[in-house]
Amino acid sequence: MNEQKASDTVDVRExxxxxxxxxxxxQIRQNFRSAMDGLMGKRRTAFEGWDLEALRTxxxxxxxxxxxxxxxxxxxxxxxxxxxxxxxxxxxxxxxACRIVTDICRARDAHSVIKGKSMVSEEMHLNHHLEQHGIxxxxxxxxxxxxxxxxxxxxxxxxxxxHKNTGEISELMHDRTGTERSTDVEYLTASARQxxxxxxxxxxxxxxxxxxxxxxxxxxxxxxxxxxxxxTTTVPPCHIAVTGIExxxxxxxxxxxxxxxxxxxxxxxxxxxxxxxxxxxxxxEELDGPEEVHVVLxxxxxxxxxxxxxxIDTLRCIRCGACMNHCPVYTxxxxxxxxxxxxxxxxxxxxxxxxxxxxxxHLPSASSLCGACGEVCPVKIPIPDLLVxxxxxxxxxxxxxxxxxxxxxxxxxxxxxxxxxxxxxxxAHPAAYRLGTAAASHLRALQPDRLGAWTQYRSAPKLAARxxxxxxxxxxx
Amino acid sequence: xxxxDTILQRLRNRTGDQLPTPERDxxxxxxxxxxxxxxxxxxxxxxxxxxxxxxxxxxxxxVATLSGLLSDRRVSxxxxxxxAEPLATLxxxxxxxxxxxxxxxxxxxxxxxxxxxxxAGLTTTRGGIAExxxxxxxxxxxxxxxxxxxxxxxxxxxxxxxxxxxxxxAMAAQQWSHGMPTNALLVSGPSKTADIxxxxxxxxxxxxxxxxLVVE
Amino acid sequence: xxDTLKLYPTRPDKVYFYGTCLVDLFYPEAGMAGIRLLERxxxxxxxxxxxxxxxxxxxxxxxxxxxxxxxxxxLSLFPQDYPIVVPSGSCGxxxxxxxxxxxxxxxxxxxxxxxxxxxxxxxxxxxxVCHIRLQDLGKxxxxxxxxxxxxxxxxxxxxxxxxxxxxxxNVTLVEQARAEECCGFGGTFAVRHPEISGAMxxxxxxxxxxTGAREFVTTDCGCLMNIAGYAEKQDAPLEGQHILxxxxxxxxxxxxxSQ
Numbered sequence: 001m002n003e004q005k006a007s008d009t010v011d012v013r014e015x016x017x018x019x020x021x022x023x024x025x026x027q028i029r030q031n032f033r034s035a036m037d038g039l040m041g042k043r044r045t046a047f048e049g050w051d052l053e054a055l056r057t058x059x060x061x062x063x064x065x066x067x068x069x070x071x072x073x074x075x076x077x078x079x080x081x082x083x084x085x086x087x088x089x090x091x092x093x094x095x096x097a098c099r100i101v102t103d104i105c106r107a108r109d110a111h112s113v114i115k116g117k118s119m120v121s122e123e124m125h126l127n128h129h130l131e132q133h134g135i136x137x138x139x140x141x142x143x144x145x146x147x148x149x150x151x152x153x154x155x156x157x158x159x160x161x162x163h164k165n166t167g168e169i170s171e172l173m174h175d176r177t178g179t180e181r182s183t184d185v186e187y188l189t190a191s192a193r194q195x196x197x198x199x200x201x202x203x204x205x206x207x208x209x210x211x212x213x214x215x216x217x218x219x220x221x222x223x224x225x226x227x228x229x230x231x232t233t234t235v236p237p238c239h240i241a242v243t244g245i246e247x248x249x250x251x252x253x254x255x256x257x258x259x260x261x262x263x264x265x266x267x268x269x270x271x272x273x274x275x276x277x278x279x280x281x282x283x284x285e286e287l288d289g290p291e292e293v294h295v296v297l298x299x300x301x302x303x304x305x306x307x308x309x310x311x312i313d314t315l316r317c318i319r320c321g322a323c324m325n326h327c328p329v330y331t332x333x334x335x336x337x338x339x340x341x342x343x344x345x346x347x348x349x350x351x352x353x354x355x356x357x358x359x360x361x362h363l364p365s366a367s368s369l370c371g372a373c374g375e376v377c378p379v380k381i382p383i384p385d386l387l388v389x390x391x392x393x394x395x396x397x398x399x400x401x402x403x404x405x406x407x408x409x410x411x412x413x414x415x416x417x418x419x420x421x422x423x424x425x426x427x428a429h430p431a432a433y434r435l436g437t438a439a440a441s442h443l444r445a446l447q448p449d450r451l452g453a454w455t456q457y458r459s460a461p462k463l464a465a466r467x468x469x470x471x472x473x474x475x476x477x
Numbered sequence: 478x479x480x481x482d483t484i485l486q487r488l489r490n491r492t493g494d495q496l497p498t499p500e501r502d503x504x505x506x507x508x509x510x511x512x513x514x515x516x517x518x519x520x521x522x523x524x525x526x527x528x529x530x531x532x533x534x535x536x537x538x539x540v541a542t543l544s545g546l547l548s549d550r551r552v553s554x555x556x557x558x559x560x561a562e563p564l565a566t567l568x569x570x571x572x573x574x575x576x577x578x579x580x581x582x583x584x585x586x587x588x589x590x591x592x593x594x595x596x597a598g599l600t601t602t603r604g605g606i607a608e609x610x611x612x613x614x615x616x617x618x619x620x621x622x623x624x625x626x627x628x629x630x631x632x633x634x635x636x637x638x639x640x641x642x643x644x645x646x647a648m649a650a651q652q653w654s655h656g657m658p659t660n661a662l663l664v665s666g667p668s669k670t671a672d673i674x675x676x677x678x679x680x681x682x683x684x685x686x687x688x689x690l691v692v693e
Numbered sequence: 694x695x696d697t698l699k700l701y702p703t704r705p706d707k708v709y710f711y712g713t714c715l716v717d718l719f720y721p722e723a724g725m726a727g728i729r730l731l732e733r734x735x736x737x738x739x740x741x742x743x744x745x746x747x748x749x750x751x752x753x754x755x756x757x758x759x760x761x762x763x764x765x766x767x768l769s770l771f772p773q774d775y776p777i778v779v780p781s782g783s784c785g786x787x788x789x790x791x792x793x794x795x796x797x798x799x800x801x802x803x804x805x806x807x808x809x810x811x812x813x814x815x816x817x818x819x820x821x822v823c824h825i826r827l828q829d830l831g832k833x834x835x836x837x838x839x840x841x842x843x844x845x846x847x848x849x850x851x852x853x854x855x856x857x858x859x860x861x862x863n864v865t866l867v868e869q870a871r872a873e874e875c876c877g878f879g880g881t882f883a884v885r886h887p888e889i890s891g892a893m894x895x896x897x898x899x900x901x902x903x904t905g906a907r908e909f910v911t912t913d914c915g916c917l918m919n920i921a922g923y924a925e926k927q928d929a930p931l932e933g934q935h936i937l938x939x940x941x942x943x944x945x946x947x948x949x950x951s952q
Contacts, residue, residue, distance in 0.1 A: 016886075023892050031674075037871075038675050054505035061499040068496035071488040084659075090481035142681055143672035159672060166674045189670060189678035196682065201588055217657045227626060227668035227683025234622050234660070235584075245484060252654055256644045257506060267671070270523060271609040274683070275663035283659050285618035288584040299480070303487040309494050328875045332892045366886055368879025368893070369753055371846035385794075391755035398757035400798055411755075420751050424759035427714075428766050430743040437718055453887035457894065458922030461719045468712045468721035472728070472740040 010153075010339040012355060015362040018337040028163060032334045035162045039325040042268025043376070059261045060380035062254045063316035066246075070306070073215045073248045074297065080218025084280040086293045094124035097298045101126060101207065101240055102133050104294055108238055110135060110204030114196075116222070116232035117141040118209030119157050119319060120242045120298055123341045123354065126207070137207070140196050140228040142189065149176045155335030157342060158266050158321040163334050196228070206232035206290070210243035211262065211318070212255045213295075214277075220295065221255060222276040223262060225269075230276055239290040241278075245297050246315040258318055261378035265320040301353045308404060310389055314349050316379040321346075323373035323383060329366055338363070345373035349386040356407030357394050364390035365411075437467045508608055508642050516607035516640045517691065523610025524689065527666035528679055531689045533637075537566060539690045543599075543632060544572035546688060552596040554578055556628055558620030563599065563634060580621050591623065597630035598623075598684075604639035605689075606647055606663070612689065613647060614662040622660050631684040633664070637693045699849070701821050702776055707737040708818075709770065709777045713784040714746040715914035716935075723914065723935030727780045727815050730941055734823045741770040749787040752795060754881050761795055768792075768804050776822070777808065778815045780937055782844025782912045783880075785814040790847050814844060816853050816912060816936060829861040831943035837867050837906040838936070839897070839920060841913035842875050854912055854936055861943055869900040878919040894923040902931050910936040 022028050047055075066073060078088045091097035097120075105113065113135055115121065127148075130137040139148045143160035147153065150172050154160030161169065166183050173179040179191040208229055212221040220241050222229045233239045249255050263269045282289035305311050324330045324344030335343035340351040340363070348367060352360040364387050373383040392398050395417070396409035403409060426433050440447075444463035451460045466474070478486075511519065521531050534542045547555065552575045557564055559581040567577060578595060603615040612633050616622040625631050641647035644663070648654070653661075668683030679685050708731060716724040728738045748764035751757070767788075771777050779785035789812040796805035819825045838858065844850040851873070858866045877883065877893025884890075897920055901909050907930055911917050914935060921933035934942075 016888075019886070020888050023888050029892075035675055051505050054502070058502060058505050061501045064496070065498050065501060068498045071485050074485065074488070090479065090484055092480045092483060096480060140682070141672070142670045146672065159675075161672055162675075164674075166676070169673050185673045185676040185678045188673060189681050193681055197592060200682075201592055216654055219657050225668070226670045226672075226681045228681070230622075230626050230662075231682055234626065252648050253503065253645060254501070256648065257501075257503065259644070260506060269527075271611055271663065271665045273527070273664065273666045273669055275611075275665075277657060277661040278659070279657040279661070280659035286616075286659065287580060287582065287618060287621040288623045289616075289621075289659060297484075299484045303484055306488055307492045312493070312496070328877070328893050329886075329889055332889055364755075365882070366889070368842070368875045368877060368882045368890070370842035370875035370879065372842070372873070372875065375846050388753060388755070391753065392757050393755070395755040397755040397759075400761075401757075417756070420754070420756040420759045423751060424762050427745040427748075427763040430745055430766070433745045434742070440718065453884040454922075455926070456887050457891035457926065458919065459925040461918045461922060463718055464721045466721065468717040468724040469740075469742060469744075471721050471725055473742065 012339040012351070012359045013362065015337060015339060015366060018339060019333040022333045022337045027165065028334050029332065031163055031165055032331050035159070036325050036331045039268065043265060043322060043325070046264040046268040046270060055261060056378055056380050058257050059378045060316065062249065062257050063318070063379045066249045066254065067306070067312060067315055069250065070246070070248070073250055074245060076215040077213055077218060077248050080215060081295060084218045085283065086218065086280060086295055089294060089296045091296055091298045091300070093300050094298070097124050097242060097296050097300070098126055098129035100296050101242065102129065102135070104238070104240055105130070105135050105205055106133075108204060110238070112199070112203050113137040113205045113207055114199050114203035114232050114236060115139050115144070116206065116208035116224070116229040117144055117160075118207065118242055119341065120209055120244050121207065122154065123300060124242070124298065126242070138199050140200070140232055142192055142226060142228075145192060145196065146172060149173070153336070155343065156321060156324060157319055163336065200231045200235045203236040205238045205240060206236040207240045207242065208232050210241050210247050210295070212258055213243060213248045214252055214255050215248055216251050218279055220278045221259075222278070223259065223272050224276065225273040227274060230274055233276065233278055234289055237290055238292040238294070240294045240296065242296045242298060245299055245302050262318050262320050265322040265376065265378040305353050310386065311353070311405070313381050314353070314386065316381050317346055317350070318379060320378055322376045322378065326372040326376045328368065328370060328372065345383045349383055349390060352390055352405055352407070357390065357405050358407030358410035360407070361394050361411040364394055434469055438470060441465060441467050441470070503645070506643065506645060511607060511642050513637060513640065516642060517637060519607040520605055520610050520640060523608065524666060527610070527669070529610060529666045529687045529689060531691060533691045533693065535693055539634065539692050540566060540570040540572045540574070542690060544574055546632075547575055547597060548573060550630065552630065554595050556580055556591070556595045556598040556624050558600065558624060560601075560617070560619035563601065580624055584621070584623060591627055595628045597632060598625055598628040599632045600625045600634070602633050602635045602639070603651065604641055604647055605635045606641055606644050608643045609665055611644070611663040611665040614664055615658050616660050616662070617658065625662070625664065626683050629680060629684055630686045630688065631664075631667070632688045632690065635689055635691050637691050704822055705736065705776055707739060707773070707775045709775050710738045710740045711744055711747070711767075711777055711779045711784070711788070712740065713779060713781045713914070715918070716780055719918065720914045720935055723780055723938045726935070726937040726941035727778070729945070730819060730825070730937065731778070731823070734819070734825060736823070739775070744770055747784045747787045748795070749784060750880055752787065752791060757795065761799070764792060764795060765801060768801060768808055771808055771811065775811070776818065777812045778818050779812060780815045780935070781914060782814050782841045782848055782850060783915055785812055786843035786847035788812040814848055814850060814912070816857055817848065817850050820853055820857055825857070827857065827860040827940060827944050829863045829943055830946065831861070831863055833863040833865070834908065835865045835867055835906045836939070837869050837901050837904045837909040839872070839876060839901070839909055839911045839916055841911060841916050844912040845873065850912070854910070857936070857940060858910070864943070867904040867906050869904050871900055876916045876920050878915040880915065883919060894919050898924050898927070898929050898931060902929055907931060909933050910939045912936055
């Protein structure tokens, strides 16, 4: 399997052609529209009877406090995990994290890995790396499994196969696993269960992500519905958890607040079927559970984002996906158009730090700044403000506040900069502005019908006979 | 310098302003002081919509209820932990029950058997959470982790007196912060997925059925 | 985001009117309607002739030096302590929510905050400061309303337009599906990502026409230009008006003399 190779070759800069292709595909449009409508409705219902604003304020304050004490918390977490018998590793970037995982696998002579859902492992391109080292890595979350069968990447961080409908999945499973074609979801699910049970039993290592890491007790928390996460972290003799360094929270109480927000925001569930809290390998007389548990704390750009007073808010994210579900752009183009590990609004503010603003130059602009993402974010990340910040950085548009993100200024073009300079001159000279607008109104018969991209879908707005400035003046005289 | 030291040093030598530490006001999460009856009703109304099946039992009656439920489902082999209870009650019962398999040796010795031949697993719980309809499972050497995961049916015993309003209440009352087991779980229904076109399907990797016997 | 609690001023004798560039060029009748509604409430309206643009197009495009230069000119338009009213949630949001940020670390920061605190979107001002009472003189009509994202989310005005319309006895307000979703305008977004914007406005027009209404009103000329422009080009049976024009036309004996 070389699905991750495919994702490595995706050129993030080719956003427009991919978006156009998605927009022209009625099946994709329909799949996302109905899925997002469903998710928005479920979220709304799940928060009924709650003071959502107060809850979001709590979520934000929990994350802000955790970030303010991040280095101390990481050290506390490391000490507690170690005392619990969990081995802690640190990785500066994705490659280093991959090497750590591979080394653990090699030391155990492991050839078969079963994976629970982990966006950090997607960020690291871990599957690809393992394949290169002769280690078979199989995804066990049903959505991830399907995406892997198809040789694709997830199109949503919570529901990886949301871009496919039942018919497409049936075809896929038939082609790749010999499952009988069926539109019965129960049947397809049961078939996947059958295939994966064998794999769980025979896997040498289980790899999972982490939703929250609790410093006070040294506990790794995983949120899931399927039970594949429990299988992955319980059945194989070795469990490796990979996590971003920002996932740590000080106390169990902090964790409970984020849990309440996460599942309701993500899928509209009061809680997921399983909330799995791991605080150690099999101990003493215990009869099951892994002999070894490892945690890889992955930086991969996070300590860089941490330096900036505004961009640091990106690190509050608890990966619920609500911003995607409510984003009118994501809903139209789907997750693959972005070409990034994290799609949608959170991806637009997170990916530039991982891949640079040169490669990710189109990401910040692909938003109408409608604010729906910021409105639903359970930890109040000011996503629209951060989009504006990154737009500024992508054109180096502020002499007072120099750009800091790698690849900044990549989108600046002489022509556009000149156009804005001209705009500035006109609007900073009121007399010139009045003269110009009055002249335009006077000559409105000459107004062209076609105004580039605007009139591709709309008729051109019509200039008024007299401007408001003139009409107000007319009344006075 | 190691990756660890580099990361920690970068975080400690942060260039920006002092980071804000707004007060964490947990009152938004507080729920009213529910009576045991309220809690049971809430527990039920949260768990039933996600296909958890709940039966109220009185004292030792739970074995009779269990017997009926398992025979309806033609369960022939049930896995139980090696702890004194509920094993003693089951063994003392005259009810018709499936073969009882006691989980008393390391999983490596009998994994195939566990995955292929066991129809149900019976566990105790360390209480429940009314608000979300969740069971608190606290696996031990006497009641190993996989009992509640691998068999297609999971039966859980819940004492009505151990039902808490919220997760925070349970954590505080049971002093979780003083020490967690190697693995603790909240279980809120049978295993499920909506990964195929948002259509719910049960029993994807874990149990297809979750049966809660509430013992008063 | 509209996080801060709004403290409305007491009803003033005078206000500054900030018309916005889109109203100035394309929809002056909406500006005139706003001025007349205020005057009918007994408020003197001051229209600074030196006003141009709030700077938002450059700001959201990332050209903050240029945005600041233009916005700085606007800061000096309001020397007295009167409220500043704006017939747009988008420009109002820019001035109220983003000016302080745009001018941070500059000598104008205090002045920017002073202006921002006095900025009010006009329908909000009519409803919650003037406590306007509208008497409907028009024929029965069914309308839909699209509240701009900035009015709804930046300024928290999702209920303002409907509250004003509910005062009109002969107006039936119908709500379209996904009323809270963006129409796809987004300023330069509409021309930088025309296909996505086009897909968004196409669905917005469908949901609006699905209500059965043949007219819609909106708080913002950007949305108006986008939605009405799409409907016109596609021959969809839908016409749009700025909510201020609509309110004035229905409550005035003077046949919309703003043309």
